[in-house]
């Protein structure tokens with residue numbers, strides 16, 4: 001099932017690429033100071049998001065929207081290699097598979113099965129949401145070299161409170177505390193962050 005899921009997702013990369021180009025034209029996210037860095041000391045210590053990071057985070061946003069359209073919570077992630085090629089994509093499939101079917105752990109498994117250790121080191125996972133501890137440890141074990149997330153778990157927790165949604169049954173831990181030896185960036189700011197927040201709002205309002 002997982003092989004099939006990943007194969008289907010890989011097969012859909014071209015389609016996602018097309019959708020991305022289309023939606024990018026509709027949403028011209030500029031790289032200005034309001035889009036970058038979170039403003040607090042922790043975020044200021046991280047490298048800033050680049051135009052390239054934002055481009056891939058937009059693809060994650062589109063995958064998150066696909067998940068929402070399929071009745072799932074809006075999370076989407078992609079793997080990008082050192083040649084800037086999107087090599088795998090996944091979206092949340094909790095409704096379809098089981099409660100553990102988060103995109104990041106699916107991509108970590110795919111990377112473990114399909115990439116060498118050297119290739120994994122030179123791969124970056126872009127994801128709409130910061131990993132939960134399950135996905136963070138999977139990422140860490142597989143040694144994927146980069147991680148860029150659009151919103152943090154802390155931000156999601158605050159949004160869920162705002163939407164009146166009950167808390168998750170686990171404690172979220174910052175990915176930096178779980179993953180060693182990865183270049184980690186996030187969250188973004190500005191329009192892109194507001195867009196993913198609105199997807200979460202739509203998911204919880206329709207329940």
Ligand code: ZN
Nearest residue numbers: 102132134135
């Ligand atoms: Zn997870």
